[in-house]
Each structure stands twice: as structure tokens, then as C-alpha cells.
Amino acid sequence: MDKLSREVFEHGKVLEELYFFDNYTKVFSRVSCEDYLEKINTFLDEFVIEHFEFEEKEIFPFILEKCNRYYEEKMIQELRDEHLIILEHVAEFKAQIKPLTSRLNSEIFCKILLLSQPLRREIMSHARKEDEQLLPAIKKYLVSFNCSNSELI
Numbered sequence: 001m002d003k004l005s006r007e008v009f010e011h012g013k014v015l016e017e018l019y020f021f022d023n024y025t026k027v028f029s030r031v032s033c034e035d036y037l038e039k040i041n042t043f044l045d046e047f048v049i050e051h052f053e054f055e056e057k058e059i060f061p062f063i064l065e066k067c068n069r070y071y072e073e074k075m076i077q078e079l080r081d082e083h084l085i086i087l088e089h090v091a092e093f094k095a096q097i098k099p100l101t102s103r104l105n106s107e108i109f110c111k112i113l114l115l116s117q118p119l120r121r122e123i124m125s126h127a128r129k130e131d132e133q134l135l136p137a138i139k140k141y142l143v144s145f146n147c148s149n150s151e152l153i
């Protein structure tokens with residue numbers, strides 16, 4: 001998959017997965033709680049930590065190399081700053097839930113759901129911002145520099 005398609009695909013997945021977590025309304029059971037924890041940990045590893053790394057290494061340098069305009073540089077800087085803050089919050093969240101997982105009950109499950117809420121909102125708002133600002137910039141530079149998608153492969 002080329003990098004642009006991967007970026008678009010992963011953003012679709014981020015929104016889809018966040019929708020899933022928002023609607024995780026099953027009545028508590030140990031199985032559903034363990035399932036939720038496994039899913040949210042996998043989501044954070046793949047669609048936050050690895051996805052941010054991909055953007056930092058592959059997507060942002062492409063935009064910065066093609067542009068010499070204040071707007072794009074400022075946008076990338078803001079996105080990088082958000083990455084740092086979100087990654088800090090992910091590490092805090094993982095550290096907070098780790099001691100809770102050995103004594104799962106409905107109260108702890110509610111606590112975990114509540115702890116994950118601000119983080120999920122933060123990731124959603126970051127992904128939406130990138131959909132609105134970053135994806136159009138990638139597309140614009142592909143066209144204006146007559147790049148084929150292969151340049152992003």
C-alpha cells in the first residue's frame with residue numbers, strides 16, 4: 001500500500017475504532033472487560049503509537065520537503081506537538097490501567113471507561129484535524145509537483 005493510501009486507510013480505521021469504543025455499552029462481564037482492554041491496547045499501539053511514528057517518519061518529511069510555506073510548516077509543528085502530548089497521555093493511561101486489570105469488577109470497568117474517555121476524544125480531534133488539513137496538503141503536493149503516488153511509496 002502506498003503511503004497516501006495508508007494514511008487515508010488508517011484515519012478511516014481510527015474513526016471506526018473510536019466509534020466502536022464509544023458504543024461499548026455491553027453490560028459488564030469479566031470477558032467483555034478483558035476484551036475491551038485488549039482492544040483498546042491494540043488500538044493505542046497500532047493506530048496511535050505506530051501511526052504517529054509513520055507520520056513523523058514518512059508523511060511529515062514529504063510535506064516539509066515539498067513546501068516552503070509558513071502555513072504547512074506551522075501545521076506540521078502543531079501536529080507534532082499534539083503527537084507528543086497524546087503519546088504522553090497514552091503512556092499515562094496505560095500506567096493507570098495496568099494495576100487495575102488484576103482486579104476487574106464492574107466498578108473498575110467503569111473507571112477504565114471513564115479514564116479512556118478524554119484520551120479517545122483527544123485522538124478523535126487530532127485525527128479530524130489531520131483529515132481536514134494534512135490530507136488535503138498531501139494531495140495538493142502530489143498534484144502541484146506532478147508527483148505520482150509512487151513518489152510516496
Ligand SMILES: [Fe+2]
Binds near residue numbers: 055126130
Ligand atoms: Fe497524527
Ligand SMILES: [Fe+2]
Binds near residue numbers: 011127
Ligand atoms: Fe494521523
